[in-house]
Amino acid sequence: MAIGLGGGAGALSGWFNALADDVGKPSQQSVILLWLAGGASTIDLWDLKPGHANGGPFREINTPVAGMRISEHLPQLAAWGADMAIVRSLTSKEGDHGRATRFVKTGYLPQGAIHFPAIGSLVAHEIGNRELDLPNYVSVARSNNSLGLGGGFLGPQYSPLSIAERAQNATPSATDLKVSNLSRPEKVSATAQSDRLALLHDLEVRFAAGRTSPVVASLQDAHRRATRMMKAEAAAAFDLDSEPDALRDRYGRNLFGQGCLLARRLVERGVSFVEVSLDGWDTHDNNFERVKGLSTTLDAAFATLLTDLRQRGLLESTLILCLSEFGRTPKINGGVGRDHWPSSWSAALAGGKIRGGQVIGRTSADGLAVKDRPVTVPDLIATTCCALGIDPKKQNMSNVARPIRVADPAAEPIKELL
């Protein structure tokens, strides 16, 4: 196990040094990761196989782009074809939820004692805005397989603010999209509050002296970040009630839809990475009924997000990734379900510096194999980095005192998309 947290002494010396920490320069680029938790049946979303036994009952519909046909249950997104890129040739070997989630969200297979940071933490580290009172990485409706994914060796200050997390509440709803306890108790005056914080600060400095401990660093850092977030302007980011009802309806009055709306509000305020999870994709049985329902939720939220970002002039600076830990078996099982399938699956990208209107790669007629232009998970991470102006080969010092590159050195960015 690795006790030391990385970034050298800087990351360990607590809140009073954190402002001086050597993070990248502020940037206007942001990422919204739409995470389809449980392993999405991408063969029923982005790469249908009509006419084949593996295809199932869904029909394809056209998009404005030739060759880019997608599921009939994504009608609003179909209109956005010219702005979207679909990668149909993702391939990996990880078929276990936990390991695959870690792989896709960090770009590295779990190995030994290295605490790999999540891609959200990497982005926050490389291009996050350190003047911001909001955390640069916010995670909405995290499922249990993502628990613990955060700053890793970059340090706790890059771990996400996680709201409506499933570990706290098995069935979070849109009303859970708030940050509890964000304002001081009524009985405590503003003066008393700042007196308390000043006294605490001195106590903390003394306690941290001479202690190299990731636990101390994390406690002090969380406290510092929580205090910053308590400022009224920062707290206002979570006030979804200030949005017009009609817009809220279009996003979908559900956890994912309202989570996407929250993502827009955060990105608008300069947060560099927001992930919003849509859970329920582990469709071992009754796949088509369930995927149809999930598709409807995804379609409304994703398409409204694109519209909303464009109207506000934010689409060119906001990269949207729609990803899952793996795909599902092309072969339909006895329970009309599909099982885990990492060999050939798809992802969708839009916005930011991504060149839309493209389909990358191709799978076989039965969907079982990648036939053209295989893309690995690290390739996708490297592509994301390049789109954000982050050098994927840049090295950060890890907790095992070995430099680790932002993306796996073997990764090749998908140059057609850039």
Add this chain to the structure above:
Amino acid sequence: MNTARFFGWSLAILLLLGSRAQADKPTATALAAQIDAYLTARWKQAGLQPAERCDDATFVRRIYLGLVGRIPTIGEARDFLADTTTDKRERLIDRLVASNAHARHMATFWRRTWLPQTDTQTFASLTDDFEQWAAERLQAQAPYDQLVRELLTVRSDGKRQASAEASGGATPYSFLVASERKPENLAANTARAFLGINLDCAQCHDHPFARWSREQFWQTAAFFALPDDHGSGAALQIKIAETERLVSAAVLTTPAIHWPEQLQADTGRAVLAKWIVSPENPYFAKNGVNRLWSHYFGRGLVEPLDDLSSDAADNHRALLDALAQAFLDSGYDLQLLSRAFTQSRAYQLASVGSNQAASDEQQLFAYFATLGLSGEQLHDSLQVVGGFPADRHDLQPEVMEERRRFVTQFYVQRPADAQRSILQSLTLMNGRDVQELTDAAATPLLVATAQAPFLDARTQVETLFFAAFSRKPTAEEAAAFVAYVDRHATTPDAKAAALADVFWVLLNSTEFNTNH
């Protein structure tokens, strides 16, 4: 008495004493000395200067958190500090290890170790039953091997065992439920929890460099399968998922196992349990020692805990082997290990003040690692610090429900690298629990401190510090906090509010929120 009969009796007595003879049973002091000798040699070899022995105030807080899961009360800490005898640390350890509170605290630890899934929403409802069983068995000083055997062979109908050694009421039935009674889940859970072997990845496929194959995974899972209709056959069988291939139950290492002629529904688990707890099983005792060590020190002698069969070189295998042997010789006495570990020099080192690079020291236990508090430790310590009774209220469901809510909110995966989230920080700063605790008119400690006649601000501040940290403030701290209270003491109410501010500061401090 003729000679032959005499020898017959002697032999019987010798066998009775056997390997668990009282004379062979190691003492905690001897084991602690063995640990000290080993680590001292390692420090010398590495040219490391270990931290100083921690002072009594640090020790009393640390040992209460470690052994009974809460900070000491003002009275408990004061009594210990006032004691001038030289063996007071050993005596406190012995008293705490023998307490009900220790059994309860360790029941939580073993539940979390054996059934980590009970910390997720899905299986959270199993927690109370399981801890009840474990606490009863630990309180009765059930040997570790027996605990594990009871767990593995719990009746699949949930009924109590008829045997005399069964506990008062609870059973470890949750062990089966937490794995959804699926052979593959039970196999992975069993190997990890009791042997420190991670088979999870072998479930789906062979990994090129893994030590355990997919075949071995399913051979282990077969022990949890049901026998065929006739209950006959040499061994249980199971089909490897997504294949048509049948494999028979087989164990990962020696010793060999023996099947009875007739197989009942629970035979497979009984046969597997016998192999797991066998003295010749190379992992069983070591895994128990390693996990218990990591409970007290924050990291295991061998890491990762779930990968005992790895061949990583930078670990303390020699010490682990010796302690595992002693554990076996002691008849799997868990209390003995707890006493030995906490008596050792390494456990009683300061958490600051060693001279070397952090990573070397931590690998070599040259200072005490600052540990995050578990949700349970934080909750129960907040009760104690407020002056509420230190014992738990298990019979009041609403109190336990509040505790459960808090514990879930402040769950930490591993105390040695506990990550505090922004939301947890906000909860502690602004949330209901601390708001209530800092109510100057309601919290016993604050009421007593503010209303006691003749107490000056200095004594009041000292009392609050002592309640939270088991120590008095330093001169510098006292100056700042006393000046603050004096400045606001325009009326009795204003002074009480200022003391509540001080208390809020202490509860939100890293010093309060860690075991150090």
